[in-house]
Amino acid sequence: MDLLGGTGGPVRIAGRGLEREALLGWAAAVAKEIAGADAVAVHATASLETAAAVVGGLLAGVPVVPLPPDSGSDERAHILGDSGAGLLLAARAEAPPSGPPLLPVDELPRDGSFSAPEPPADATALILYTSGTTGAPKGVLVARGAIAAGLDGLAEAWAWTPDDVLVHGLPLFHVHGLVLGLLGPLRVGSPLVHTGRPRPEAYAAAAREDGGSLFFGVPTVWSRTAGDPASAEALRGARLLVSGSAPLPVPVFERLAALTGHEPVERYGMTETLITISARAGGERRPGHVGTPLPGVETRLAAEDGGDVPHDGETPGELHVRGPLLFKGYLNRAEATAASFTADGWFRTGDIAAIGPDGWHRIVGRASTDLIKSGGYRIGAGEIENALLAHPGVREAAVVGTPHADLGEQVTAYVVADGVGERQLIDFVAARLSVHKRPRVVHLVGSLPRNAMGKVVKTRLGEP
Template sequence: MFPELASGSDREALRFGAKALTYGELARLAGRLAADLSSRARVAVWATPTLETCVAVVSALVAGVPVVPVNPKIGERELAHIVADSAPDLLLAAPDADVPAGLADLPRLPVPVEVSGAVTGPAALPAEPAPETPAFVVYTSGTTGPPKGVVLPRRAVTSNLDALAEIWAWTADDVLVHGLPLFHVHGLIVGVVGPLRRGGTVWHLGRFSSSAAGEALAGGATMMFGVPTMYHRLALDCAADPGLAEAIGRARLLVSGSAALPASDHQRLADATGQRVVERYGMTETLMNCGVRASGDRRPGTVGPPLPGVSLRLVDDDGEVIGTSDGETVGEIEVTGDNLFLGYLNRPDATEKVLRDGWFRTGDMAVREPDGYVRLVGRRATDLIKSGGYKIGAGEIENALLEHPAVAEVAVTGEPDDDLGERIVAWVVPAGAEPPAEELADHVARLLAPHKRPRVVRYLASLPRNDMGKVMKRALDG
């Protein structure tokens, strides 16, 4: 998983503020900690955005022990469920970390990040575990019940990261900067394990800010990973600060994920920096499914074609494969490949529900363009609106509304309607004065189609979001 660890090189592997570790130092720390973990079935990691979290995760992976990352902002009930469900043998955390009572009964192993003595030559590391060995148990957000533990094998992690390296021309020369949390796939697996597998460098900001990202990219970083809320802030800040825009413009690659990046933010960033953001699409159970190549067409609203090694199809309501790639026909995405998880921990019933003949049913709705690019239109459960006999994706309406100058943020949902089946509702955070609802409806009808216009507009001061910046539509209620 980490070829560069065995080299004992003095290439910088990890940096958090003033603290940094070379590959040689990381190998020694990981080798020592791995020896204490080798007999464990599973370990929990208190996943603060720190050097200790990265050392803990690398050590467990080197030892072949599955990692359960725990969100440091987790609530009591969810924490109790995760601990009971995953039954970790140990808690790995920074020596000074203040962990909640829900973890107090677990034996705790402090994670060292200081290397004593000179570091020379390769470190002694355990043999590489088998590809099907579980690497992570990552818990889902639990929007429809208690969180489920997604068991990801080493095979899924390594094959998926190698596919991303291929499409993004990602090498050991790249320095990745990000400020994402380290308890989920995007921030931890792609954002930390990804660069370390390449033999490159991770610079973590601790907490994202436009100025910190600009300083890193001006100081040698080559890539940045972020989510749409970060890029929205960055686009506004770059428009106001030419120096920041110049620094961001030096990046080799800017990657956005976890939710769709509005076309308006794509354009703002391009206008200010000359950079066009690359989008990708994935989920916990499958890691990354699609991605725009570094050399590809960076079209707003699309997530590119399937990754190498990933097979993707669209199916209709009856599970029949949609053979057309017309950019209009909406279907549910199903995927298969080495990127798939092993199943939900202790939940064979839930695993069976999402697999169909070896294909994973994502619950995401999309259309496929003639050139193979995938365009997401929303989740089946919350974003597919059936109105007047049409299947309408909430995402495309949201993107259209964000092009209106009076709209700062928006979420689109459906609600029951006696005539239409469902009517389209737009929840709008105005950029200033509230624009007339009729004006917004006409704007959507002009850009998309009359049947896609919102029938109801409700104004809010802000949208409910989770830790990743995703809008929690279930919290919106009329």
Template sequence: MPALRFGERSLTYAELAATAGSLAASIGSARRVALWATPTLETAVGVVAALLAGVPVIPLNPKIGERELGHIITDSAPSVVLAAPGDELPAPLRALERTDITLTGTAVPAELPAEPDPESPALVVYTSGTTGPPKGAVLPRRALSSTLDALEDAWQWTSDDVLVHGLPLFHVHGLILGILGPLRRGGSVRHLGRFSIEGVRQELADGATMLFGVPTMYHRIAEALPTDPGLAKALSGARLLVSGSAALPVHDHERIAAATGRRVIERYGMTETLMNTSVRADGEPRAGTVGVPLGGVELRLVDEAGAETSDRQEVGEIEVRGPNLFTEYLNRPDATAAAFTADGWFRTGDMAVRDEDGYVRIVGRKATDLIKSGGYKIGAGEIENALLEHPGVREAAVTGEPDDDLGERIVAWIVPSDPAQPPPQADLADHVAAQLAPHKRPRTVHYLSELPRNDMGKIMKRSLHA
């Protein structure tokens, strides 16, 4: 069974050891290496080589703009850029020494250095902040290993599993979970190059056992299922369907479960923390939740004063502590200090409630998804889920905007199922009031042809108001 397969190209574990080992020997003296992270076999080999060499690697989004790329290169100061032969690199990378990632190594690799200290940096992954240029989150080796080993337990992940995904490889979901996860288990990964319904159907029908995706992908799957019995059959044979990077609407959960008999499970993580929680493979796949804390991860909810919430249904900010955390923002001691409490908890900025049995329900980001209206603290996520249950709504986002009377009023951004006949605002407000509570109904509705999303499928809410 191949370790890695991208389309028609694949590498066995022996071939991966030879190619990555040869590359590791050539970059071992580098301080840091940048990696042009296209969705290809070369990218997977490049990150494995850097880990073997003990050299921190900076995965770069190939769609990145030159200004942002210039900032990342200046900030992280890599001495080498790794790329597939023939890749044309933008101007900010051309001044760096370039090493092409070739897949021709067949000899026994040169002797590799001893395993570095668990605290030593493995990756520097840049996060797009809400203000200012991106910050480089330094992820130590112990963060990668602890997260992947905790997921082995939570997902009952074994060497028999074959993972299929089409996620980008410059982000922790696609790269750490999707490539390094199967390799750490001794299993196999089949990358689609880019997500497609046809690719998912084909690979799951051909023996793949796990699917990783983001909500946009599962939404497209849910839309396709009624007219694609082959897709329904392929999904029904999967051992585990995992969604992450943003909340999967309950409506899509239910459509997929009804058509396939399989429940999508969700997990919750971020660049700085890797994975914090997940619905377990042997647990209840409860739609609308991200499960329970993973092994080794401590999680608490705090109020605006920083005190731990006592009421299980009270919305609080998630703070986490554990071996899965990053060590610092590169060159930003101020931002690093601000991200942690005095007793070492990381402030995620995500707001949630916790069920009696510990299941976590995320209601949104503190900065954009917590709406304070009429004396209530309201999570945008639950209103979005309610709107998506309306037959006239295809996609929905909810934000708050200033209101002289309420403090903030609830604003809905709707992509109608039928653009020629969008559901009236009054219908949507009544629907939400009936499903949730009158104070949670949208006071303003905007109709759009599509919602702005980033490469991971997350809705860019700040762009809505702009």
């Protein structure tokens, strides 16, 4: 199936640009070299080499394994060994010191040609590795048809057309930056301006100089943009600001809307599901909510005993998803694949959500870290984090449940703040939410641990 569409605009990454046809010629040269391989790894820096390598894999019908460029030796060895990648694609000077044989992408011609039958829709396009928070990273098999369906659904939801200029600076080894941020504009036909890193001033420059109309960012990016009024002001001419990969704090949503004139569109997805839920370009945006399912996607909530959860906007349950965007399974892990689906075919996301009577979804958090069971109450960490972030002295906040002899778990907050103390913050939350939701302990810290996508790694909270 043709993932890349027809004609389209140029691609610029970290200041280097190519017209679409030149990129496809370079990718064709890659495809010629790797044709017939079982899988290839790509040292996925923010570069044109990464773009050519990934597109080359798609042309050749060879599964691509994006390798985070900052991965440590153990993580890299696990991904390469588990995936069975027989080649490593990278610029020669940037290649990691160990791994399979190197194909230096930067030394291949830019005017190659390659012809092969179009792979079927169920062929694996990407093997994306999870973050490994519950063990060694697992390889997620993503089919070509799932990518096409997901991108077409988002193009409809966001009114994304070739007339847009997409701007972002996200890593090219995750769904957000790679599938949405690179394959998306290639399929839709819109130009891409990748800023190298997602800095507010770089987004502002792309808005002024490149006519950026569609901007992708994670909450950290938008928080920093909201803290830089001059850069935020430059985005007033944009058409759409999209936030994903983690919940956008309500205070950031509100400040960004005030400074840019745009209420951001939020959406929800996972490596295993791609993007399944989103607000719409032409519709309402609700702070703290991620919208409604994309066409063809179904969702439901399940209680801990497997029973149904009412769609009342308040009662939380585990979010289950099914539809054409789901992954094929975990590589070499049949038991893990089977365990991730219900008997009637729904994927268990592991995320806790609430769904309103009108179908709008609110993500409470991960079942493992964001649902706190305290004194008989089920408390969502995100609601408390938003309450803390509403305090003018608070810059960052993360909330988890920690063991408590009487309550089972207590609400514990880690906060980056200026000029405010623990008791003040506890009272601040208690005055805004139910008293049982107040933090019983607040740790004032200098920073929160985050991964490459800007998500707080809650399992590392409390580390020295």
